[in-house]
Amino acid sequence: MAQHTFLSDEWLAAAKAIADEAGAGAGAPTDIKLNVVVTGGPQGDRELHFSGGGFETGLLDDAPTKLTVPYAVARQMFVEGNQQAAMQAFMGGQIKVEGDMTKLMAMQSQGGGGDQAAAQAALQAITADD
Numbered sequence: 001m002a003q004h005t006f007l008s009d010e011w012l013a014a015a016k017a018i019a020d021e022a023g024a025g026a027g028a029p030t031d032i033k034l035n036v037v038v039t040g041g042p043q044g045d046r047e048l049h050f051s052g053g054g055f056e057t058g059l060l061d062d063a064p065t066k067l068t069v070p071y072a073v074a075r076q077m078f079v080e081g082n083q084q085a086a087m088q089a090f091m092g093g094q095i096k097v098e099g100d101m102t103k104l105m106a107m108q109s110q111g112g113g114g115d116q117a118a119a120q121a122a123l124q125a126i127t128a129d130d
Contacts, residue, residue, distance in 0.1 A: 003128035006075050007038060007046045012055060014126045019054035022119040032103055033063040041071035042130070064100040079127045081120045 004011035030053040037059075038046045049060045055078075059066075069077070073094055076085040089095045097104060 001125050003126055005042055006079060006127050006130070007041055007048070007071070008043060009057075011126065012048075012057060015123060016054050016056070018119055018122045018126070022122075032106060033060055033065075034103060035059045035063040035066040036074070037066065037068045038071050038074045039068065041074075065103040066098040067104065068096040068098075070094055075127075075130075079120075079123050 002010075002014070004014060032050065034050040036048045036050060036055075038048065046057075047059050048055050048057055049063055050056075051060065051063075069089070073085060073089040076082040086095065090097075
């Protein structure tokens, strides 16, 4: 399986294919819209949104929540599934949340199933080392 730089266009396409293949059983919430700005990555800042259970490029006008997160923390959160790193970064002021924080909390609480673990492993497999 080919590996791609985290958040590159190629990585996003491969991640979308993983989410599509996993379907609703992967534990990713499909009813939450979240804008995400990842700062300081190898390709510069990336504007993304999470909706329908997966990531797409660009921001949504109707997303109630915007998360701004450094690249290294985003990688720990989304590729490694390290929610502890996310909490530490949030408490340390590295992650900024604008808007409805309950949407973010709902997203964090919906997960952890076996299908999600398989999807997480697939994301790790397509992600090249930095």
